[in-house]
Amino acid sequence: MLRFSANLSLLLTEYAWLERFAAAKQQGFQAVEIQFPYHLPVKQLQNALQSNGLQLVLFNVDADNLLHGGEGLAAVPEKQAEFKQAVAQTAAYAELLQPVAINVLSGRCLDKNRLTTYLDTFKHNLRYATEVFAELGINTVFEAINSVDMPGFIVDSSQQMLEILTEINHPRLGLQYDIYHMTRMGENCLAFLQTHMDKITHIQFADCPGRGEPGTGDIDFANIFACIAQSTYKGWLGAEYNPTTDSHSSFNWLAAATQTSAAVL
Template sequence: MPRFSANLSMLFSELPLLERFRAAKQAGFAAVEIQFPYALTAESIQQTLQAHDLKLVLFNVAADDLLQGGEGLAAVPEKQDRFKVAVAQALAYAKVLKPDCINVLPGRCLNAGRLAEYEKTFRHNLRYAADVFAEIGVTTVFEAINSRDMPGFIVDGSAKMLSIWHELNHPQLRLQYDIYHMSRMGEDCAAFLSQHIDKIAHIQFADCPGRGQPGSGTLDFAALFGLIAALPYDGWVGAEYKPGPCTADGLAWMKTPRASEAAAL
């Protein structure tokens, strides 16, 4: 059955970050993920995880100004030294927190004339990160983000993800597949999961088009969760959506037999 993790950067955001761990445990999650954990010390996160018997399965390498509308870090040629510093920071956190995966966000190119240069830089930096994290047994992942929400994102579809993955051919590099982002791009998520599950180390989801909880949009999550359960996939499935004012009130999707059984694993 799928194993569900709560993305604490989005879920339970009505609470301070350290209080979200307890809320996730009380809601039935066995694992959590954080987009960028660096506002807290790794030690304080680890203590909180232990206090609530939770596993942290994923976090991102710092992405500079990406969420503020900038180009980010991993693809910008002039920021390669800063990217290495961010990888070192993520490595230090990983040594304490022992995640399954660390995500490298490709970022944007806001000057179309430099796109090829940015793509080359990203491939170089992604290989560098995969080499570093492989030393401690952590899988590096990267994801595509839809270019409607984030114009200029250099990896905005499944075909681009696959091309990079095949080109790098790194034993510790896998895909992070986001059902919401690929649905926004009009892709057939069920078909991709069925064909490429062996390349995926982490899955995330939100409903489409509003990025809300399952049931708020058009996606058939009963079918998608059922498919994931039937596939040879042992990674986590991260709830990374925009909840209502009270996250706990929007967790009916976990009450289905499949979901509630998976969350308890």
């Protein structure tokens, strides 16, 4: 049966941060993920997870100014020391929170003449982070993000992800596959899932266009979820979308998705 996690950075934002955990549990989620948890003390997060019986699936290494139009940390040659500090911060949180995986965002390159250097730096930093988190028994993932919504993003295709994964070749490194982002890039997500599921550690989704909940765009989630349910994938599926109304109303897809996966099995 498919297992869904709620991304608390985008969902249930009607609630104060520490109240979102209980709200997710009440909606039927057994797990959550957070984009960047560092604004909250790690002990508070640990208590919120434990008191609600929730598993933390995923969070990201800090990406500096990425969400505000900047280049981020992981690929900027001049920011390698800052990236290592961010990895140390992430490791401190991970030791207590024990996520399934930690995501490293490659970030942007705003000067196309430096793209090769930025990509080399990202691969170097990704190797470093993977080794650090492997020592904690935690997987590392990276993802492709569409360069329509986020121009200049360094890794924006499935093919790039596969090439980087093959080059680094670490048993604790896998793909975070985002159905919304790859659909936005015009890729055939169903075909990729059917072919490369063994390389995927975590899946995220939102409908496209619009990045709303399933049923608000053009993606055939019935086939997508059925494909995943029939596969060997045992990870979580992260609901990472912007609700088109309120969060509670946006969860109408959840019961149908659960029934679909149960019927497949």
